[in-house]
Amino acid sequence: MKAFITGITGFAGGFLAEHLRACGDEVLGCSQRGTWPKWAGETLHSRVRLFSWDVGEEADDDVRRALAQFSPDCIYHLAALSVPADCGTTEPTERAIEVNVRGTERVLSLAASLPRKPRIVFTSTSHVYGKATPEKHILDEQSPLHPQRAYGKTKLLAEAAVRRIASEHGLDTVIVRAFQHTGPRQEPRLMLPEWVEQVVRPAIETIRVKHLHTWVDLTDVRDVVRAYRLLAERAEPKGIYNLGSGIPRRTGDILDTLLRTAGKSPAIIEFHPGPEKYDPIADIRRLQSAIGWQPEFGLETTIGDTLTYWRSQA
Secondary structure (H helix, E strand, O other), X not given: OEEEEEOOOOHHHHHHHHHHHHOOOXXXXXXXXXXXXOOOOHHHHHHOEEEEOOOOOOOOHHHHHHHHHHOOOEEEEOOOOXXXXXXXXXXXXXXXXXXXXXXXXXXXXXXXXXXXXOEEEEEEEHHHEOOOOOOOOEEOOOOOEOOOOHHHHHHHHHHHHHHHHHHHHOOEEEEEEEOOEEOOOOOOOOXXXXXXXXXXXXXXXXXXXXXXXXXXXXEEHXXXXXXXXXHHHHOOOOEEEEEOOOOEEEHHHHHHHHHHHHOOOOEEEEOOOOOOEEOOEEOOHHHHHHHOOOOOOOHHHHHHHHHHHHHHHO
């Protein structure tokens, strides 16, 4: 398979490129700067061609020519402002609209212009769903769409753009609503690496966390990218799929596992204490029926590998 990945140098993009290469796929990618980060190994540097394209801007002739010459079988559209805090609070910033919504329109329109139209796997998010409650927190693809925050709103608008442009141009698209995923190399503005970065400090005495009693759906990024490729191969055209572990985990229990694995016992400062609450938990029966996927990385492995990575960076 010939695969083009937008946002290839990002957290999930890098792992996806590595997985696709391991499967024997030919991979081309783009990123805003067009350069590999420090973590990129020889396989990516030598086997994956990378060029610069900020999807927040129109594709120039060089981008169009590179993609036409490559003629991908599948486009994995991952490029986005994917840290929710970067998108605004309740309403999206102009940059979030430009990248997450108009950027998606640009990628779909570029795909439609190719002589041989590829399948497009678009990565959306669980943030498009409404607020979860203790009574209703396991959500399937038919659950109400009512995003509370700016990031989810941009992704819901992008989903609409995918459906509209696919209908206009006869494109084969798959929408993946990815729930929270984590692992080595994730930037420390997100839950697990934020904690791990604190834990690996030599003289740690305290660790600051937001909330210890939130139930979350947490999946290893390596399982997530494996599902992306299976969806590219097996999903129904125009299908929408939740992608997560399907397992509710309490943030305090995740932290306990981290500290036990690290062999440390710092004082914990909870700076948003409050009652128990739920993030959406994925009902993944549709995904499993379509592609036969199961997570392979246990939470302890994910935590251990993330600790190892951050210790190597210290």
